[in-house]
Amino acid sequence: MPPRLYSYLLPLVLFTGALSAESPELPLKVAIASALEHNIGLRIAAYEPANARDSVEIEDAQFDPSFFANTSIARGQSALSSSSETDSRAASIGVDQRLATGATVTLDSDLSRSSSNSTGLNPDYGADVGLSIRQPLLKDAGATVNLAPLARAKVNAERSLYELRSDVLDLVLATEIAYWNLAYARADRALIASSLALAENLREENVERERLGLVTPLEVLQAEAEVLNQQESVIQADNVIADAEDTLRRVMGLSDFLETITDDVIVSALPEQMEPLRPIDVVVKDTVLNDIDAKVQERLIEVQRINHMLAQEDTRPDLDLTGGLSYLGREETGSRAYRGVSDADGYAWSLGLEVSVPWGFREARARARQAERSVEQATWQLYDIKQEKALAARNAWRSASTGLKRIEVTRAAMILNEEAFEQERARYGSGLVAYRSVLEAQRDYDRAKSNYLGSLIETLRASVRLSRVDGTLLQRNGLDWDAVEPYTQLNSPTVELDASLLNNTP
Template identity: 35%
Template sequence: MKFFPLATALAFACPFLAHNSFAEELTLRAAIDRALANNLGLRIQSLEPEIAQEAVTSQESQFDPTVFSRANLSQSDLEWENSEGRTNQTTSDSRSYALGVSKRVSSGGQLTASANQSRNDGSSFNPELGQLVGGELSERASLSLEFTQPLLRDFGRDVNLAPVRRAKSQARVADLETRNAVYDLLQNIESSYWRLSDSYQRRDLHQSNLELSEKLLEESRERERLGLSTKIDTLQAEANLAQRKEQIIRSEQSILEATDALLSLTGELDDSVDLATNVSVSQLPNNEATLDNFQIVLQNALDNNFDSDIQEEILEQLEQSRILAKNAKRPQVDLSLSSSYIGLSPESAKDSFEEAFDRRGDDWGIRLVFNLPWGQRGAKSQLRQTLHRIDQAELRLAEIKQDLLRTVRSAWRELDTSRQQLSAAKLVVALQEATFEQEQSKYEEGLSTFRILLEAQRDLDQAKLSLLDAQLATIQAEVALARVEGSTLERHSIEWNSPSSPDRN
């Protein structure tokens, strides 16, 4: 595929899809490379710039030279009787050929150069002489040059190049939309990657709690046997263990769902993937994300907002449509100038062309064409529609910029809040760990009940889950802010070396 040559090479160099599991850890960078190379949605979108560029070529081809040729042949043979009962006969043989080239120019004019040759031969039967008489052979050649220039409608470069400029704007939109798709994919792949990591860590936490619950159940049974606790304590320990097993079952399902989501984004989810496939990924980062000054983030977002760039291109396309709609209101007044060198010969076409090249004869002509639809209702209506669409597009551009401001403010606040929650969650985990250890010691010394110990364990579990929530929320907020700010490529050390080709460093 042409779109991501480097990413594709990386994907083929280190394929990672297996039927059951992934022995090696899949890094975030590797997941991004494979997504850039294989994501189906991105591969579909990556064709749009090429399609749009072909549309530009199609519009530019309207100014390419055109070679033409024509050939006509007609013959007739007629017999009739006159008033004296005599038979008359006439024959005719007419042939014409033309070869030339025409080219449209950006002013709207059409230039045509051609070489023409015609042959006429006719005769009639004289019954008195008993033979065909008359009908001298006539060969005519001409070398012609004609230029037709619209004077009102279709006049000027602005009008005639408007379709080309509009096609080029549409090509830029296709490129911007592809860039948008790349940014969205990078955001989605990173978010999906860390959600899978979060699912694994939750499963590991539940597994650790399961082992602790099994240990507490053994201790409770032993204490019951020694008469140090009641049957109720043992039942509570058994119920607690059952809850831990249920949590692990749900965690395993979450892992599989998150794995499918990641494989789908990397374009490698197909019927060969086992239903219980696992992908090993990195753990959630434990460090707090950095947060730049809001004004810096806002300025970066304004500079890198593809949606507003796309809307500005739409305004450019509508401006070209306005030029064309305004042009359609003008009357058609076309002026044609033509000039030819001609040659005649009663013998051969070659002689007639020699006469033409020697400029033995010439002719010229002027033609003026006028055409104006009555009332011009259709053209006027089209122009008004275009002007209304321009007003809509300008309002939409203002709305996009307003939405961007709101989105940046919200994303910046979200990351700021998440960072604070992460710091608080770390403190709560430290507190709950100390509390649980204290209650466990008191329980072993007979100074606390099993219920209080279970409550301390649940509080610790909840604190650890809240810490995972805070870690995931922080990194998701960081990813979202990078997307809004337009720094996603820099975040993953990706450079956009051409209009449709991002490469990894």
């Protein structure tokens, strides 16, 4: 295991060993490492590059030699009164080799034995060693067309790797978003809890004021209603936290949802300071240059070009040059027959041309036109992808930029609403205003705090999505492709699947 990967996984090991003990804070870096290591979706996606690499080997194996051998025996007797009996046996062995030029070369040797009760050479052994070749001259001629399927398989293998990298980035994005969503849910719950504590404090004050005759029962009822409203908000916030925890557990891949889960997932607090944005033109340029989806499409265009070339090849007639040379030997024993072969006692050679021309090439030409249009279509799709990603970069940059400004505004509004609430509470304590004014000021303050918290999470989400678009997501989380690559290898799962999960049985 690379040292960098080991140092990255070490916190994960410590986390998984200690999570159930005291539920320590889960660092974002460890959550991402867990997702890369255990996420089921990424495991499934890792099969595609493995299959694509095997496809390359399959195409390359088309040029492996093929060995063959056969043997036979036959006996016969004529139906005439002076019947003759024959006994013949034959065996052959050879090898076929396909060449990159499209030629097929065959080297073979035959040995036959025949015997009969008639006169003549008995037994009669015949042997031959021959070399034959079939070379296309038009269709399927040359290394370019014959190596095209292998080249296509290699391009598809590259494309599958880029698709897997895109899946990795999507997973890192989903993990970080889920992590900060949980942080936001916990922060929102803490905010509501503080509002509940404040509402309870005001209710106690109103109860005491009612006892002293300073307020009417209406103010007490309003205070009690506000406490109940805040308690309802706490219940809803707890449910949001539980959902956010399950979402994070799902992407991290460490939890079996068929089992009872009691541990809490504690994450870091939302950061209140965001990194400054790079200029928008730089972000758009990096997005277009580093976009993985565009690289996937570029490989698809190359595959379509190869398909077009192969389709064009099918519009040519078959014209094959055939040739062969065999040396023969015939004697009373097999060894002497092969000796005759080596002495070139007999030989046979052949040379010929074979032609096959489909009428009109209608099907082949139609497929060639389809392949040409597929190349054009894929090229337009690449242009559209680049346009879409540039637009996505601009939108994400504006969202993040707007969020940064909104953080400052909502922070100032929160401070002002806090001051307004404290002043209104003091005036209520002096009997200058009704409790309704305090209640409205408290709600305004709660709304201001919620707006500030919302601006933090929305800006953080926008920043994370922007880093996914412009290709800086790994760098943002202290990663690079060298560190991530081991996670994308197809390995056996560390935990075997439960059969009941596959059978839908408890």
